[in-house]
Amino acid sequence: MDLTVTDLAVARGGLPVLEGVSFTLSPGRALVLRGPNGIGKTTLLRTLAGLQPPLAGQMSLPPEAIAYASHSDGLKATLTVTENLTFWARVFGTGEIGAALETMNLTQLADRHAQNLSAGQKRRLGLARLLVAGRPVWMLDEPTVSLDVDSVALFAGVIRRHLAQGGSALIATHIDLGLPEAEVLDLGPFKARAPGQGGLQGAFDEAFL
Amino acid sequence: MIALLARDLKLALRAGGGFGLGLAFFLIVIVLVPLGVGPEGALLSRIAPGILWVAALLACLLSLDRIFALDYEDGSLDLLATAPIPLEGVVTMKALAHWLTTGLPLVLASPVLGLLMNLPAAGYGWLVLSLALGTPALSVIGTFGAALTVGLKRGGLLLSLLVLPLYVPTLIFGAEVVKRGAVGQAVETPLLLMAGITAGAAALLPFASAGALRINLR
Amino acid sequence: MSIWKYANPVLFMKTSGGILRVLVPVTAVLMVTGLMWGFFFTPPEMKQGSTVKIIFLHVPTAMLGINAWLMMLVASLIWLIRRHHVSALAAKAAAPVGATMTLAALITGAIWGEPMWGTWWAWDPRLTSFLILFLFYLGYMALWEAIDDPDTAADLTSVLCLVGSVFAILSRYAVNFWNQGLHQGPSLTIAQKQHVADAYWYPLMISIGGFLCFFVVMVLLRTRTEIRARRLKALLARERMA
Numbered sequence: 006m007d008l009t010v011t012d013l014a015v016a017r018g019g020l021p022v023l024e025g026v027s028f029t030l031s032p033g034r035a036l037v038l039r040g041p042n043g044i045g046k047t048t049l050l051r052t053l054a055g056l057q058p059p060l061a062g063q064m065s066l067p068p069e070a071i072a073y074a075s076h077s078d079g080l081k082a083t084l085t086v087t088e089n090l091t092f093w094a095r096v097f098g099t100g101e102i103g104a105a106l107e108t109m110n111l112t113q114l115a116d117r118h119a120q121n122l123s124a125g126q127k128r129r130l131g132l133a134r135l136l137v138a139g140r141p142v143w144m145l146d147e148p149t150v151s152l153d154v155d156s157v158a159l160f161a162g163v164i165r166r167h168l169a170q171g172g173s174a175l176i177a178t179h180i181d182l183g184l185p186e187a188e189v190l191d192l193g194p195f196k197a198r199a200p201g202q203g204g205l206q207g208a209f210d211e212a213f214l
Numbered sequence: 215m216i217a218l219l220a221r222d223l224k225l226a227l228r229a230g231g232g233f234g235l236g237l238a239f240f241l242i243v244i245v246l247v248p249l250g251v252g253p254e255g256a257l258l259s260r261i262a263p264g265i266l267w268v269a270a271l272l273a274c275l276l277s278l279d280r281i282f283a284l285d286y287e288d289g290s291l292d293l294l295a296t297a298p299i300p301l302e303g304v305v306t307m308k309a310l311a312h313w314l315t316t317g318l319p320l321v322l323a324s325p326v327l328g329l330l331m332n333l334p335a336a337g338y339g340w341l342v343l344s345l346a347l348g349t350p351a352l353s354v355i356g357t358f359g360a361a362l363t364v365g366l367k368r369g370g371l372l373l374s375l376l377v378l379p380l381y382v383p384t385l386i387f388g389a390e391v392v393k394r395g396a397v398g399q400a401v402e403t404p405l406l407l408m409a410g411i412t413a414g415a416a417a418l419l420p421f422a423s424a425g426a427l428r429i430n431l432r
Numbered sequence: 433m434s435i436w437k438y439a440n441p442v443l444f445m446k447t448s449g450g451i452l453r454v455l456v457p458v459t460a461v462l463m464v465t466g467l468m469w470g471f472f473f474t475p476p477e478m479k480q481g482s483t484v485k486i487i488f489l490h491v492p493t494a495m496l497g498i499n500a501w502l503m504m505l506v507a508s509l510i511w512l513i514r515r516h517h518v519s520a521l522a523a524k525a526a527a528p529v530g531a532t533m534t535l536a537a538l539i540t541g542a543i544w545g546e547p548m549w550g551t552w553w554a555w556d557p558r559l560t561s562f563l564i565l566f567l568f569y570l571g572y573m574a575l576w577e578a579i580d581d582p583d584t585a586a587d588l589t590s591v592l593c594l595v596g597s598v599f600a601i602l603s604r605y606a607v608n609f610w611n612q613g614l615h616q617g618p619s620l621t622i623a624q625k626q627h628v629a630d631a632y633w634y635p636l637m638i639s640i641g642g643f644l645c646f647f648v649v650m651v652l653l654r655t656r657t658e659i660r661a662r663r664l665k666a667l668l669a670r671e672r673m674a
Contacts, residue, residue, distance in 0.1 A: 018581060046653075056292060056432060073293070075293070077288055079285075079293045081221070088221075091217075092217055092221045093293070098298060121229070134293075147418070199673040213663040213665075213666045349665060362588050372574050372575065375570060376571040378597070379596070382599070386606040407609075422594070429587045429588055429591075
C-alpha cells in the first residue's frame with residue numbers, strides 16, 4: 006500500500022512549521038527527509054506516526070501501519086537486551102526476537118543489561134525494535150546517531166532487506182546512509198509561511214488578531 | 215497488556231525500581247506519630263484508624279510521579295502510544311502495576327502497623343478490608359494525576375496538590391470503616407460507598423487519564 | 433445568529449467592552465447600596481446582635497465561590513466540545529475570582545463563627561467542603577500556571593475541572609457523612625425567604641446582585657486581559673514566522 010501524504014501542515018508548540026507537504030511512498034521505496042535543524046523533520050514524523058494531529062492535510066495510511074523510531078530508544082536500563090526486546094515484541098504482538106537480535110548483531114549481548122551497553126549498542130537495540138514491530142512503514146528519526154561506520158552499513162543492509170520484502174522507509178537524517186536508491190525530499194521549500202504572506206489561514210491564535 | 219504489566223513489575227522489583235520505598239515510608243510515619251503525640255495507648259487507639267489511612271495515602275502519593283515520568287523520559291511512552299494497545303489499556307495496566315507494588319504491600323503490612331498504633335482488636339479485619347478496597351482507587355486517581363503532569367518539570371509537587379483533594383472521599387469513607395469497625399458499629403454504608411468510588415474510578419478515570427496523556431504527548 | 437459568534441475573540445472584545453461600560457457603574461451602585469443598607473440601616477438581630485450583618489458579605493461570596501466553579505465547568509465543557517478559545521480563557525479567568533470568593537466566604541464565616549459558636553474554625557461539613565473547594569481551585573490554577581502551551585493547558589485544566597467536579601460532589605457527600613455540623617441550614621432557597629426576615633431580605637438580595645455583577649465584571653476584565661496576552665503572543669509568532 007502506498008503512503009500518500011497530501012498537503013500536510015504540521016505545527017510545533019502552536020506555530021506552523023511545515024505546510025503543503027506532499028509525497029508518495031510506495032512499497033519497496035525509501036525516502037530521505039532533509040533540511041536544516043528546526044525545519045520540522047521530527048514534528049512531521051511524529052504527526053505521521055499519529056502522536057499529534059496535523060493542522061491540515063491528509064495521509065492515506067493509518068498510524069497502525071507505521072513503526073516509529075524516535076531520537077530516544079525507549080530502553081529500560083535495568084532490563085537485559087532480551088527482556089527489552091521481548092517486551093516490545095509482545096506489545097506489538099509478534100513475539101519472536103531471535104531473528105532481530107541476529108540481524109542487528111546483538112546475539113552476544115543478549116543477556117547484558119541495557120545500562121551496560123554502549124551508546125551505539127543501545128541504538129542498535131532500539132532499531133531492532135523495528136524488526137519485531139512487524140509494520141510495513143518505518144519512520145526513522147536520525148537512526149544513525151552514535152552508530153559506527155560498520156553499524157551504519159549493517160543498518161543500511163537491514164533497511165534494504167525491509168524494502169526488498171515490500172516495506173518502505175521514511176528517514177530523517179543528515180548523513181549519507183549508503184542507500185543510493187533512496188529518493189531525497191528537501192523540506193526547505195515547505196517551510197510554513199506567515200499567514201499574511203499566503204500561509205495557512207486559521208492556524209491557531211490567528212483568531213486573536 | 216500483560217507484557218506491560220510484567221515489565222513494570224519487573225522494573226519495580228529490580229535495583230532502583232523503588233519497590234518497598236512506600237512501605238518503608240508508611241512504617242516511618244506510623245513510628246513518628248506516637249513520638250509526636252505521646253505513647254498513651256488510649257489516645258493512639260482512638261486516632262489509629264485515621265492515622266493509618268492518612269499514612270497509607272501519603273505512601274501511595276510518594277511513588278505516583280514515577281508512573282509515567284520514566285517512560286516519558288526514555289521515549290517508551292511515545293512508542294507505547296503508537297503501539298497496538300489502546301492508551302486506556304496502558305494507563306489501566308500502569309495503575310494496576312502501581313497498586314501491586316505500592317498499595318498491596320501496604321494492605322498486607324497494615325495489621326503490623328495497626329499493632330504499633332494500638333488498634334482495637336475488632337478493627338484489624340476492617341483495616342485490611344478497607345485498605346484492600348480503597349487503595350486501588352488511590353492508584354487509579356493517582357495515575358490520572360500523573361498523566362496530567364507527565365510532561366512538566368517539577369511536576370511532583372503539583373501532582374500532590376492535584377491528587378490529594380481527589381483522595382478526600384476515599385480517605386473519609388476508608389477511615390470511617392475502620393473507626394466504626396474498631397468500636398463494633400455497623401460499617402456497611404461507608405464500606406459500600408468506598409467500594410463504589412473505587413469501582414467508578416477504575417471504570418471511568420482511565421479514559422480521562424488516556425485523554426490527558428494524548429494531550430501531553432502531542 | 434447564534435451565541436457562538438461571541439466565541440470569536442475580536443467580537444468578544446468589542447461586545448464585552450460595551451457590556452463593561454454599563455455593568456461597572458451598575459455593580460458599583462448595587463454593591464454600595466446593598467452593603468450600606470445592610471450594614472447601617474438594618475436593625476440588629478435579636479439573638480446575634482449586629483454580628484449578623486456579616487451575612488451581607490458571607491452569603492454572596494459563598495454563593496459565588498460555588499457558582500464560579502460551576503461556570504468554569506460549563507466553560508471547560510464548551511472548550512472541550514467546541515474548542516472556542518474564549519471559553520477556555522474565561523474558565524481560566526474565573527478561577528482566581530472564584531478562589532478569592534471562596535476564601536472570603538471562609539474568612540467572613542470565621543469572623544461570624546467566633547462570636548456565634550465561640551470558635552473561628554470548626555470541622556463542620558459546610559466549612560470543610562468549602563476548604564476542599566478552595567484546594568480544588570488552588571490545584572486548577574497551579575496546573576494552568578505550570579503548562580507553557582496555552583492549548584495544552586486549556587485541555588488539561590478542562591479535564592481536571594471535569595474530574596474535579598465529580599470528586600468535589602463526592603467529597604461534599606462524604607464530608608456530610610463524616611460529620612453532622614454546627615452550620616445552620618441554607619439561609620436562602622429558591623423562591624423561599626422564610627429563614628430571613630424582610631428587613632434583611634432586600635439588602636441581601638441587592639448585595640447578592642452586586643456581587644454577581646462584580647463577578648461578571650471581574651471575569652470579563654480578566655478574560656479580556658487573557659485575550660490581549662494571546663493577541664500579543666500571536667503577533668510575536670507572526671513576526672517570528674515572517
